[in-house]
Amino acid sequence: xxIIASRTFLSLAIFVAATGFVMPQQxxxxxxxxxxxxxxxRFNSYVFNVSIDKSVYTPGATIIATTQFTSWACSNGVFDxxxxxxxxxxxxxxxxxxQAILNKYASSGSKNFTAPSISGNxxxxxxxxxxxxxxxxxxxxxxxxxxxxxxxxxxxxxVSAVTGGTTTGGTTTGGTTTGGTTTGGTTTGGTITGGTITGGTVTGGTITGGTITGGTVTGGTTTGGTITGGTITGGTVTGGTVTGGTITGGTVTGGTITGAIPTPTPPTVSISVTPNRVVAGNNTxxxxxxxxxxxxSVTKNGAPWxxxxxxxxxxxxxxxxxxxxxxxxxxITCSNGTDQKVASAIVNITxxxxxx
Numbered sequence: 001x002x003i004i005a006s007r008t009f010l011s012l013a014i015f016v017a018a019t020g021f022v023m024p025q026q027x028x029x030x031x032x033x034x035x036x037x038x039x040x041x042r043f044n045s046y047v048f049n050v051s052i053d054k055s056v057y058t059p060g061a062t063i064i065a066t067t068q069f070t071s072w073a074c075s076n077g078v079f080d081x082x083x084x085x086x087x088x089x090x091x092x093x094x095x096x097x098x099q100a101i102l103n104k105y106a107s108s109g110s111k112n113f114t115a116p117s118i119s120g121n122x123x124x125x126x127x128x129x130x131x132x133x134x135x136x137x138x139x140x141x142x143x144x145x146x147x148x149x150x151x152x153x154x155x156x157x158x159v160s161a162v163t164g165g166t167t168t169g170g171t172t173t174g175g176t177t178t179g180g181t182t183t184g185g186t187t188t189g190g191t192i193t194g195g196t197i198t199g200g201t202v203t204g205g206t207i208t209g210g211t212i213t214g215g216t217v218t219g220g221t222t223t224g225g226t227i228t229g230g231t232i233t234g235g236t237v238t239g240g241t242v243t244g245g246t247i248t249g250g251t252v253t254g255g256t257i258t259g260a261i262p263t264p265t266p267p268t269v270s271i272s273v274t275p276n277r278v279v280a281g282n283n284t285x286x287x288x289x290x291x292x293x294x295x296x297s298v299t300k301n302g303a304p305w306x307x308x309x310x311x312x313x314x315x316x317x318x319x320x321x322x323x324x325x326x327x328x329x330x331x332i333t334c335s336n337g338t339d340q341k342v343a344s345a346i347v348n349i350t351x352x353x354x355x356x
Contacts, residue, residue: 048090048102050126056158057115063157065092065124066110067102091302093125098302115159119175119191121340123154123333127302150301150329154342160189175202190217205232206337220247221337230257234266234339249292267292269334269341277350278324284347286330287319293334293341301329324349 053064067090090102094113102109116122128151160175172187180192183199190202193209200212203219210222213229220232227242235247238254245257249266271288278284290296290308296316298306308316322328324347331344 048088048128050090050092050101050128050153050155052094052124052155052157054157056160059115059117059119059159061115061159063094063113063115063124064110065094065099065101065113065126066108067092067126068108069102069106088128090126090128093127093299093302095122096304119158119160119189121156121158123156123340123342125152125154125299125302125331127152127329129301150327150346152299152302152329152331152344154331158189180207185212195222200227210237215242219339225252236337267334267336267339267341269293269296269332269343271298271330271332271343271345273330273345273347276346277348279352280325280349282324283321284324285319285321286345287317288332288343289315289317290332290334290341291315293336296332296334298330298332302331305330322347 047070049068049070051066053066057063069088088102089100089104090109091098092101092111092113095116097113099111099113100109101111113124172182175187175190175192177187177192178194180195180197182192182197185197185199186201186203187197188202189204191206191208192202193207195207195210195212197207197212199214201216201218202212203217205217205219206221206223207217208221208223210225210227212222212227215227215230215232217227217232219234221236221238222232223236223238225237225240225242227237228244230242230245230247232242232247233249235250235252237247237252240252240254241256242252243256247257267290269288269290271286274285274287276284288296288298291314293316294309296306296308297304298308306318306320308318327349328347329344330346331342333340333342335341
């Protein structure tokens with residue numbers, strides 16, 4: 001076995017694929033790879049299987065986040081399945097709470113989290129990090145001890161439940177009804193709060209004090225509005241009325257749509273770092289652009305960094321100058337109340353000298 005790699009830098013890769021690691025039914029899992037040299041002739045690959053125990057939770061339920069560590073190594077062309085010790089730390093952020101679920105030298109670990117109280121689609125964010133000296137890279141011109149390797153990955157999950165509602169001849173599957181009424185209607189992964197569905201359908205949508213009669217909401221929101229024989233897909237009705245019309249990614253506020261079809265406005269988000277390789281102590285510019293979103297949050301190496309509240313009808317853009325002392329990962333998560341978009345960018349440290 002031969003490996004061609006620079007001994008000057010550690011490399012980082014995120015491998016998103018099934019690995020044969022057997023998880024419980026409905027569990028969601030992904031894999032980190034942290035690769036590095038352990039001496040002049042030994043190459044290690046540190047493998048972290050991260051997972052949550054289910055894909056769907058009820059509000060306030062316990063979420064179990066787990067990490068298992070394995071590794072392999074290649075020394076002078078000889079493959080060694082035993083690998084080496086774990087020198088990395090893995091943190092999980094779920095429902096705005098961050099905990100370390102795997103510490104250095106451990107081969108496995110898990111922590112309990114509490115699911116959000118509001119139904120919807122969410123992400124469990126895992127961050128693996130290690131420092132150059134912890135990976136024992138003691139070769140000439142190797143990374144300094146304050147140069148971390150960081151990898152971030154998100155696993156999606158859903159929160160849904162049925163509480164205090166009334167269903168008469170209707171069907172509720174993975175949805176939430178709070179003081180609402182469904183008569184001959186269907187709620188699938190949606191939320192009804194003090195609203196009424198009569199012969200209508202809600203799929204992944206939200207009704208708050210609104211009324212649907214023979215209409216359909218798919219990923220949309222009705223607040224104090226009325227839908228009669230209309231359709232909402234990813235749109236919003238607030239105190240308005242849709243009669244026989246269609247809203248796709250549009251918004252009605254105190255107005256009326258009758259047989260109209262607004263232009264779809266899907267959410268978009270991007271983040272960049274310029275430059276994306278710097279000498280330690282130099283600056284980079286972190287910039288992001290988000291459209292058709294109502295809120296955004298940005299993490300820095302897995303920790304909360306910036307929060308932005310936006311008008312869904314406008315484009316939100318921000319730039320910040322950052323002094324970089326170690327490899328840094330930025331992840332932006334934006335939502336418009338219906339859809340959630342995630343983007344990321346990484347700044348790497350480059351040496352002032354050339355490797356050999």
